[in-house]
Amino acid sequence: MSIKKISQEDMTELFADMAQNAPWDSSKPLLWGYFFADRAKARLEQAAPLLAAKGYRVVGLFDSAAQADGTPAQSWLHVEKVEKHDAASLHARNQEFYRFAEEQQIETYDGMDVGPAV
Numbered sequence: 339m340s341i342k343k344i345s346q347e348d349m350t351e352l353f354a355d356m357a358q359n360a361p362w363d364s365s366k367p368l369l370w371g372y373f374f375a376d377r378a379k380a381r382l383e384q385a386a387p388l389l390a391a392k393g394y395r396v397v398g399l400f401d402s403a404a405q406a407d408g409t410p411a412q413s414w415l416h417v418e419k420v421e422k423h424d425a426a427s428l429h430a431r432n433q434e435f436y437r438f439a440e441e442q443q444i445e446t447y448d449g450m451d452v453g454p455a456v
Contacts, residue, residue, distance in 0.1 A: 344432045344449060349425040362454040367422040369455045370431075371397065373448040374415040374439055382415040385442045389417045414448065420455045 356364040372394070376382050379399065386396045394417035402412045423431065428450070435447040 343436060344429075346425065346429045349429045349432070352428075353425045356452070365422075367420050367455050369418055369453045370421050370423065370428075371416055371418040371451045371453075372431075372435060373450065374417075374435070374444050374446070375412055375448040376415075376445040377412055378445075379413040381442060381444050382413050385438075385444060386415055386417070388442070389415075389438075394419045 353364055356362075362368060374382060374385060379401065382399055386399065390396050397416040397418055400414045400416065402414075421431075432447070432450070439445075439447040
């Protein structure tokens with residue numbers, strides 16, 4: 339199964355939406371959360387200190403149970419960092435994380451979320 343990667347166009351749309359609808363100024367540093375997912379929790383446990391060494395705060399490692407429809411149990415690694423991004427720099431960050439996931443043999447980089455920097 340192929341996972342659709344986040345595109346440059348997706349980032350352009352995200353920033354346009356934030357400019358119109360977000361209660362924060364997207365031209366300022368914001369708290370960006372990044373997520374990695376894998377059925378093998380051990381790979382995420384090994385990746386967490388590597389990301390921490392790059393300045394990301396490890397928020398946690400979370401698990402889901404297998405679903406009745408046959409969806410397997412999954413684990414997620416959530417890291418975050420206060421950063422200033424625009425569509426191009428966030429696209430570059432996503433590409434960096436896709437490469438990181440591949441290098442660490444993590445099933446997927448699962449995207450990001452954003453909120454105001456506290």
